Amino acid sequence: MSRKGCGGADRIGVTRVRVRGAAFPGIVKLVRPLCIGGLLAILAAVLIYPGAVWAEGLPVPNGPVILTISGEIAVTNADGQAEFDREMLEALPQTAVRTLTPWTDDRVVFEGVLMRDLLALVGSRGETVRATALNDYAVSIPVSDFEEETVILAIKMNGKYMPIREKGPLWIIYPLCDDLTDLDTHAKMIWQLRWIDVRRQ
Amino acid sequence: MRLLSRQALLFATIAAFAVFVAIALGILVREIRITERQVRTGSWTAVQIEVEFQRFRNALDRYGLGDEAISHEEVIQRLDILWSRLELVRHGRDGRELRANPVFLMTINNLLATLAVHESVLQTLKRNDREAHRRLTAALAPFETKLHRMVQQVMLNSETLNERKRLQLSFGYIIAAFLGVMVSGGVLVFMLLRARRSADELAVSEARQRQLAEQANRAKSAFLANMSHELRTPLNAIIGFSELMRTETFGPIGNSRYRQYLDDIHHSGTHLLSVINTVLDISKVESGEVEIEETDVDVVEVLSEAVRMVAERAEKKGIELVTEVESPLPNLCADARVLRQIVLNLLTNAVKFTKPGGRVTVWAGTDQIDRIVIEVRDNGIGIAPSDLIRVMQPFVQVDGLLDRKYEGTGLGLPLAKAFAEAHGGHLSLRSVLGQGTVATVVFPCGRTVRLSADPLKTEGQGAGVDAKAAV
Numbered sequence: 163m164s165r166k167g168c169g170g171a172d173r174i175g176v177t178r179v180r181v182r183g184a185a186f187p188g189i190v191k192l193v194r195p196l197c198i199g200g201l202l203a204i205l206a207a208v209l210i211y212p213g214a215v216w217a218e219g220l221p222v223p224n225g226p227v228i229l230t231i232s233g234e235i236a237v238t239n240a241d242g243q244a245e246f247d248r249e250m251l252e253a254l255p256q257t258a259v260r261t262l263t264p265w266t267d268d269r270v271v272f273e274g275v276l277m278r279d280l281l282a283l284v285g286s287r288g289e290t291v292r293a294t295a296l297n298d299y300a301v302s303i304p305v306s307d308f309e310e311e312t313v314i315l316a317i318k319m320n321g322k323y324m325p326i327r328e329k330g331p332l333w334i335i336y337p338l339c340d341d342l343t344d345l346d347t348h349a350k351m352i353w354q355l356r357w358i359d360v361r362r363q
Numbered sequence: 364m365r366l367l368s369r370q371a372l373l374f375a376t377i378a379a380f381a382v383f384v385a386i387a388l389g390i391l392v393r394e395i396r397i398t399e400r401q402v403r404t405g406s407w408t409a410v411q412i413e414v415e416f417q418r419f420r421n422a423l424d425r426y427g428l429g430d431e432a433i434s435h436e437e438v439i440q441r442l443d444i445l446w447s448r449l450e451l452v453r454h455g456r457d458g459r460e461l462r463a464n465p466v467f468l469m470t471i472n473n474l475l476a477t478l479a480v481h482e483s484v485l486q487t488l489k490r491n492d493r494e495a496h497r498r499l500t501a502a503l504a505p506f507e508t509k510l511h512r513m514v515q516q517v518m519l520n521s522e523t524l525n526e527r528k529r530l531q532l533s534f535g536y537i538i539a540a541f542l543g544v545m546v547s548g549g550v551l552v553f554m555l556l557r558a559r560r561s562a563d564e565l566a567v568s569e570a571r572q573r574q575l576a577e578q579a580n581r582a583k584s585a586f587l588a589n590m591s592h593e594l595r596t597p598l599n600a601i602i603g604f605s606e607l608m609r610t611e612t613f614g615p616i617g618n619s620r621y622r623q624y625l626d627d628i629h630h631s632g633t634h635l636l637s638v639i640n641t642v643l644d645i646s647k648v649e650s651g652e653v654e655i656e657e658t659d660v661d662v663v664e665v666l667s668e669a670v671r672m673v674a675e676r677a678e679k680k681g682i683e684l685v686t687e688v689e690s691p692l693p694n695l696c697a698d699a700r701v702l703r704q705i706v707l708n709l710l711t712n713a714v715k716f717t718k719p720g721g722r723v724t725v726w727a728g729t730d731q732i733d734r735i736v737i738e739v740r741d742n743g744i745g746i747a748p749s750d751l752i753r754v755m756q757p758f759v760q761v762d763g764l765l766d767r768k769y770e771g772t773g774l775g776l777p778l779a780k781a782f783a784e785a786h787g788g789h790l791s792l793r794s795v796l797g798q799g800t801v802a803t804v805v806f807p808c809g810r811t812v813r814l815s816a817d818p819l820k821t822e823g824q825g826a827g828v829d830a831k832a833a834v
Contacts, residue, residue: 264404265455297415297444326443327450342456354444 220284223247228331229315233292233360236285244284248317248331251275254283257314261337264348265329272316272335277308280315281360288360293334296326296354302361303334303350312337315355329353369558376551383543390536405460408451409514412471415445416510420503426488427496435488442478442485449475461517470509477502584646591643598636605629641774644704648781655698655785659812662695662702662727662735663688669706670725673714681719684710689728694812695735701782705790708775709739709802716800717743734808742799751792755780779804786810 220239225247232243239245254275262269281291286305294300307313316333317323324330332355336347419441425433452458452471461467478485481502484495605628608616616622647653670686677684695702706725713723726738746754754776779802780790788806 263455264457265451267454296440297418326440327446329447354447 220244221250223250225249229356229358231280231284231358231360233358234286234288234362235360236287237283248323251315251317251332255279256317257312259312259314259316259335259337261335262340262342263335263338263351264342265353266319271320272314272333273318273321274314274316274332274335277313277315277334281305281308284360286360287362289363290361292359292361293350293352293355294357294359295352296356299352299354301350301352305360307336307350326354332356369554373551373554373558376547376554380544380547380551383540383547387537387540387544390533390540394530394533394537404457406514406518408448408457408461409467409510409517412445412448412452413510413514415441415448416474416503416506419445420500420507423485423496423499423503426490427492427499429491431490435490438488439486446475446478449478461513464516467513467517470506470513474506474510477506580649581651584649584652587646588643588652591639591646594639595636595643598632598639602629602632602636605632641778645774645778645781648778648785653701653781653785655701657696658699659694660697660699660702662692662737665699665703666706666725666727666737669703669710672707673710676711677714677723680714680717682714682717683722684714685722685724687724687726692727693729693733693735695806696810696812697786697806701785705779705782705804706737706739708779709737709804712775713739713741713743713800713802717741729811730805732808733811735806735811737804738801740799740801745796745798745800746792746794747796748794751794754792755790776802 220237222239223245227245228248229246229251230240230243231246235244237244251274256273257276258271258273260269260271289305291303291305292300293303314335316335317331319328319330319333324333330353333353334351334355336351338344338347342348419438422433422438422441426435426438449471452461452468461471481499484499488495488499605625607613609622609625609629616625644653666686666688670684674684710723710725717723721742724738724740726740728736730736756777776790776792783790783804783806786806787810788804791803791805792800793803794800
């Protein structure tokens with residue numbers, strides 16, 4: 163189902179602000195009304211750590227692994243797969259999305275890594291990702307979604323890390339229309355995400 | 364005013380019709396979209412809760428009963444996942460349906476409370492701790508039935524119930540709107556039919572009125588004809604006896620002043636008679652009672668008579684009166700009296716509207732297709748082009764000024780025209796203002812009578828008026 167009719171989220175896109183040499187690693191937020199009708203607003207924020215792009219390939223995670231990416235990828239740090247802890251994911255440029263969801267009250271600000279950035283980082287060659295959650299829920303998502311829309315792998319909700327009890331630690335977030343009727347997209351917003359398998363088709 | 368309000372009513376009805384149609388369509392479209400968008404998540408959420416509850420209990424059982432294959436982390440993860448499912452009921456749209464049911468909400472809250480109470484035990488639970496496992500199981504057991512019942516009830520009742528209510532309401536609105544559509548449509552059709560019928564009635568009544576007007580006009584003409592007749596009878600006495608007295612038939616008149624009065628009486632009477640005759644003729648024309656007694660008429664003779672009748676007037680005004688006749692001129696099949704009247708009227712007009720020293724010519728001949736043509740030309744005041752048609756109408760003189768300057772009934776031309784048409788011919792006028800007027804009467808060629816078989820008679824009739832006859 164096309165989401166193009168949702169107030170032009172795709173058209174306007176996300177403004178990313180890079181702050182090199184910032185005095186403190188705070189979040190620079192740039193709020194920009196994305197929908198003329200006020201349907202949707204996306205909060206874009208980017209954190210740049212010095213050395214955010216790892217010069218010598220993907221490092222090995224120090225903390226508990228919370229995400230595994232496998233399949234058609236070129237960059238790995240384990241046996242044919244890329245493993246991430248929370249610290250690694252936070253080291254990547256962060257994007258914020260403010261949206262309603264069917265599972266939260268009011269609007270919520272999610273922060274995390276753009277899915278297209280994440281897939282670029284691991285050298286994805288696939289067309290589809292198979293995302294699987296801790297609770298064994300799984301869904302296939304076309305990679306084109308990540309190119310066309312501001313889809314993030316959220317690490318934080320309203321500025322706080324998400325425990326499993328609050329559908330964390332990782333949650334794929336699409337900016338949603340306020341009417342919350344796009345069930346196909348809702349189905350792709352997998353929470354308690356644990357594993358991404360990149361596939362050719 | 365009434366027409367306006369009827370139009371307003373019509374527009375209002377059309378507007379109402381459109382509004383009702385729009386409402387009905389709007390509800391239908393909304394219904395379709397609602398059906399499309401119907402997000403039935405209550406039962407899904409309930410099912411997920413039941414499933415995660417069972418998975419958590421299974422994990423707990425395996426761990427509590429000493430299964431080496433399962434870790435404490437896994438048990439806690441199952442707990443957390445169940446917890447996250449339970450939180451779905453408390454927050455967001457997808458939980459609204461379950462939340463709305465107090466029994467369900469109580470079950471969920473109680474389960475969360477129970478889990479919270481036993482949280483510390485769970486977090487420190489040792490593998491194969493039968494006693495702790497027994498207590499936990501005892502605490503969780505009642506929820507199995509409750510959650511299962513919740514799933515069944517959600518799937519069977521609440522959604523379909525709400526849906527049915529909403530649908531009933533929607534259908535009620537749709538039916539109401541359709542009733543509105545039918546009523547306003549019916550009114551519209553009724554109004555259009557009535558409008559059409561009244562238009563028909565209007566046409567009929569117009570025709571009837573026209574008929575009545577024609578009848579009235581005919582009655583008027585008949586009345587005039589009768590009246591004129593009644594007037595003519597006493598006039599004949601006046602004219603006749605004044606004539607006798609003027610000629611002093613039964614003895615001389617003593618005083619010459621009486622003779623003067625007698626001349627006035629006779630002159631006025633004659634004039635009145637001619638006016639009455641004209642009115643009578645026009646009445647006859649209007650009432651369609653012109654009767655034509657057709658004979659072979661010697662046009663030259665008729666022209667001579669008419670010329671003689673205006674000769675005196677022309678002479679008095681100092682107007683030259685000229686007759687030109689084509690020779691030989693065929694006879695005309697016409698009513699002699701009527702023909703004379705035509706020529707006389709045209710001549711009278713010509714003389715009347717020509718200034719002293721002017722010239723009036725009457726000409727008769729045939730055209731290329733052998734029609735007999737009579738023309739009366741003058742070099743008088745003329746008629747403006749815009750007035751040419753008007754002067755052919757009865758009782759019209761060109762303007763108010765003319766009324767003063769030139770006496771007359773204004774019936775001469777219309778009468779001549781009507782008489783010409785009674786013969787199947789026509790009268791036309793050409794005029795240049797200030798230069799003169801030409802009145803032309805053309806008779807159909809069927810009225811042209813050539814008596815070439817009898818040259819003697821032709822010669823006899825044509826004799827006398829050869830070319831020009833100046834008076």
